[in-house]
Amino acid sequence: MRIVVTVKFVPDLQSQRSFTDGTVTRTADDGTMNELDENAVEAALQLKESLPEGEAEVYAITVGGPDAVAAVRKALQLGVDHAVHVCDEAIAGSDVFGTARVLAAAVRQIEKDGPVGLVITGMAALDGLTSMLPTALAAQLDIAQLTLASTLAVADGVATIERHLPDAHETVTAKLPALVSVTDEANKPRYPNFKLIMAARSKPVTTLSLADIGVDRAQVGAMASRTTVIEASPQPPRENRLKVTDTGDGGTHLAQFLIERGLA
Numbered sequence: 202m203r204i205v206v207t208v209k210f211v212p213d214l215q216s217q218r219s220f221t222d223g224t225v226t227r228t229a230d231d232g233t234m235n236e237l238d239e240n241a242v243e244a245a246l247q248l249k250e251s252l253p254e255g256e257a258e259v260y261a262i263t264v265g266g267p268d269a270v271a272a273v274r275k276a277l278q279l280g281v282d283h284a285v286h287v288c289d290e291a292i293a294g295s296d297v298f299g300t301a302r303v304l305a306a307a308v309r310q311i312e313k314d315g316p317v318g319l320v321i322t323g324m325a326a327l328d329g330l331t332s333m334l335p336t337a338l339a340a341q342l343d344i345a346q347l348t349l350a351s352t353l354a355v356a357d358g359v360a361t362i363e364r365h366l367p368d369a370h371e372t373v374t375a376k377l378p379a380l381v382s383v384t385d386e387a388n389k390p391r392y393p394n395f396k397l398i399m400a401a402r403s404k405p406v407t408t409l410s411l412a413d414i415g416v417d418r419a420q421v422g423a424m425a426s427r428t429t430v431i432e433a434s435p436q437p438p439r440e441n442r443l444k445v446t447d448t449g450d451g452g453t454h455l456a457q458f459l460i461e462r463g464l465a
């Protein structure tokens with residue numbers, strides 16, 4: 202079985218963000234693999250490791266500019282078998298539908314090597330944070346989607362997830378092939394060890410253009426985008442902040458603060 206895991210290259214959340222024409226200004230030196238995608242990679246690796254040797258292969262895909270290759274390289278360091286980077290200047294400015302179209306075409310490209318049983322995504326990309334991509338990708342691939350999985354098990358061609366909602370715990374199943382988005386509760390991502398880091402250096406990354414995966418340039422990118430960013434502005438500095446130096450009566454100050462505002 203082939204397991205595809207999607208990993209997004211996102212700006213470092215600690216860095217100062219700015220916008221150009223309504224889009225995030227991205228620089229080469231401050232990007233990283235979306236942290237929540239570490240859970241997706243871990244879920245794929247655990248599933249592979251639960252199967253007999255040689256029965257599963259894990260592919261990591263990213264869609265993004267030249268720097269985005271760092272995301273799949275990180276996935277290689279974590280232990281995935283294959284890395285695919287879809288990179289084409291015509292993708293710039295794509296919205297979720299365009300991104301999903303490209304990812305779906307890349308999954309179909311992988312299917313030429315053999316069937317893909319499972320596509321695993323993170324629960325959200327920490328820059329866009331829409332959580333729309335998993336649904337859009339499942340729709341493009343015309344497969345079932347199991348979203349926000351806190352657990353994932355696969356047996357007899359069926360994927361089973363548990364989804365923890367504020368007022369309910371759901372157990373949902375779908376026949377493979379299916380797409381599963383996993384939450385940060387799903388597992389504890391592993392750290393790349395030295396051996397894997399060294400091994401990853403010699404593993405190839407397959408770079409694909411839109412032409413390679415048969416996507417029409419007119420169907421992606423800013424011109425094809427169904428959504429438009431009307432305005433983007435930096436977060437204003439916080440005002441009315443009160444700083445209390447604790448000289449032993451900090452607790453009293455805190456209690457007074459809450460009482461005065463009717464919060465206690």
Ligand SMILES: Cc1cc2nc3c(=O)[nH]c(=O)nc-3n(C[C@H](O)[C@H](O)[C@H](O)COP(=O)(O)OP(=O)(O)OC[C@H]3O[C@@H](n4cnc5c(N)ncnc54)[C@H](O)[C@@H]3O)c2cc1C
Binds near residue numbers: 223238
């Ligand atoms: C080259 C490029 C240019 C873009 N330009 C613009 C732009 O100009 N304006 C704009 O508003 N948006 C732009 N985007 C952002 C794009 O719209 C989002 O990537 C897309 O909508 C997904 O939404 P999200 O980031 O909220 O992901 P979510 O839906 O929150 O992500 C959920 C999961 O989907 C997967 N995923 C998401 N994106 C990718 C990806 N690119 N590669 C692999 N896996 C992924 C990850 O596993 C992630 O955890 C661009 C994206 C790319 C790749």
